[in-house]
Amino acid sequence: MDVQISMETTFDDGTRRTHRLGDLSRPYRLTNSEALGLLLSDAKAIISQIQRAILTDQLEEVVAVNRTCSACGSTKSIHDYRTRVFDTAFGRFRHQVPRLKQCKCGVAAGYKCRGEQSPVAKIFPDRATPELCRLQTELGSRHSFREAARIMETFLPCAKQINTTVRNRLGRVAQSFIDREPAQISVDEDAQSPPLTVFLDGAHIRCRPEYQKRHLDVVVGKVESPNMCRRFGLVAQAGPSPSGQLRQDLLALGWDGQRPVTVISDGEPALPNLIRAAVDGRVRHILDWWHISMRVQHIENAVKGLLQTESFTGFPELFKRPAETLRWCLWHGKIMTAGTRLKLLMIDSGRVTTEDAAVRAAAARVEARCRELYTYLGNNWDALTNYGWRHRNGFSISSSRAEGCVDDIGNARMGKSRRMRWSPRGAHNVAVTRAAVLDGRLSVSHQEMAA
Ligand SMILES: [Zn+2]
Structure with a gap:
């Protein structure tokens, strides 16, 4: 036929x-x-x-x-x-x-x-249609630029794709996200801005040799309001104002510029400071529970190890009680008590003096683990809270949701296993567009721009 x-x-x-x-x-x-x-x-x-x-x-x-x-x-x-x-x-x-x-x-x-x-x-002032630019951006933020070019040529009758063109178009789309004016907030005196929580985490990627650094830090995370969420990714070294972009993300989720924003992260001080700069200091920083819990677990294991050492002759209760109640105290926000328990454990394990090397080593391990947690809590004293209360009332206590973003934004495209080296600007562009692609913001926002 x-x-x-x-x-x-x-x-x-x-x-x-x-x-x-x-x-x-x-x-x-x-x-x-x-x-x-x-x-x-x-x-x-x-x-x-x-x-x-x-x-x-x-x-x-x-x-x-x-x-x-x-x-x-x-x-x-x-x-x-x-x-x-x-x-x-x-x-x-x-x-x-x-x-x-x-x-x-x-x-x-x-x-x-x-x-x-x-x-x-x-x-049509440009050379390329916005749709083509978006497609190149989406594929470029999911795959390497070369791979993106190959995929497009496989399925579309488009012109020959060159990896640098894909990269440049992605850069332009990223810049349009960065340059966008923050959404105008309707000033309504009665309406309260929703409680916003920012989950933060960081990822390391390889840096290109000419920047005299081994690694770049990509800050990734998620902003959540009760009914919306939005991912973000940025490289602080890339732009003059990384916080400006975070501010836009917060405003887009209905932040009124006044209400304090809750930030949950691990002990890295640079991360909450980034948010602090974006919201002029109106930040309630909470230390991620999981990071505390993990350190408590280390102490519990070390104490268990000490008590199970055959030649241990001390009073087991001196170690057992504090280790058992430590987690409870921290969970319920009894920080001073937890601090005292840690001190006691450190003193008691320091007092273990025997000829037996195995016992001494086990006691030294308990002391080291306790000191580690004690320092960690001390450095983040202001960021401790009553985790039990927050948990019972439906508030977040862990930044684990940001860790998903680390995988999605940082590791999947830019991780060390990909053997790619990045410039701060290039990594920033990919992080920005990849977050937008994952949120499905790429196409919507451009339609808004056209409207
Ligand atoms: Zn005329």
């Missing part, structure tokens, strides 16, 4: 035009599984033809409409033709587009212009 493919355009003024797009031949005698139905190569060719036909007709209509002066109704004359490139997801096309002279009546020429102008430049 033979298939003819044609397309019919109906313009706004009612005229019609038919395009012959091509033929498909499927001779019966050659029918086999390799020639059943439409093939990818056929589809790519046909889609490219459709795109060319639609683009041609659309440009023709744009020029025709713009040639008529909106003030006096006369036809503007053509100054010259310029070749314009239209890079789309379905092929790259070159079109001769006319530049029109200003109408003699001069009414419409109220604004600054040199006389002639292209009617297409107004609606």
Whole structure:
């Protein structure tokens, strides 16, 4: 059999035009599984033809409409033709587009212009369509730029993709996210801004050698309100104002600029400071429970190890009681008591003096673990809270949700196992766009921009 493919355009003024797009031949005698139905190569060719036909007709209509002066109704004359490139997801096309002279009546020429102008430049100032840029951004933030280029060429009749182009377009889209004005908040005196919690974590990625550093720190996390959440990723060294972007994310989730924001992170002080800068200090920092719990676990194991040492002759209760109640005290926010328990454990394990090396080593381990937790708590004294109360009342106590973001944003695309080296700017762009892609913000926001 033979298939003819044609397309019919109906313009706004009612005229019609038919395009012959091509033929498909499927001779019966050659029918086999390799020639059943439409093939990818056929589809790519046909889609490219459709795109060319639609683009041609659309440009023709744009020029025709713009040639008529909106003030006096006369036809503007053509100054010259310029070749314009239209890079789309379905092929790259070159079109001769006319530049029109200003109408003699001069009414419409109220604004600054040199006389002639292209009617297409107004609606399409770029070389690539926004859709193509978004597609390159999405794939570039999920895969390496080379891989993204390869995937696009596999499925689409697009022009030959070059990895640096994918990277540059991703950079432009990232910049548009960074430059965007923070959403205007409607100032409603009665409405309260929702309680916002920021979960923070960090990831290390390899740095390119010319930056004289081994690693870059990618800050990733999640902002949550009761009914919305938004991921973010950034490289603090990349831009002049990493906090400005965080502020935008908070405003987008309904923050009113006043209410304190809860930040949950591990003991790394740089992370909450970033938020502090974004919200002018209105931050309630809470130390992640999991990091405390893990250290308590180390003490419990060390004490168990000491008590199980065969030649241990001391009073087991001296070690057992404090170790058992430590977790309870910290969970219920009894920090002073927990501190005292830790001190006691340290003193008692320091007093274990025997000839037996195994007991001495076990006691030294208990002391070291206790000292570790004691220092950790001391450094984050202000960030301790009544975890039990928060947990019972449905508030978060752990930054584990940010750890998912570390995998999604940091490790999957930029992790050390990928053997890629990054510049701060490049890593920042990928982190920003990848967070947007994961949230499904990439397409929505651009439609908003167009509106
Ligand atoms: Zn006119």
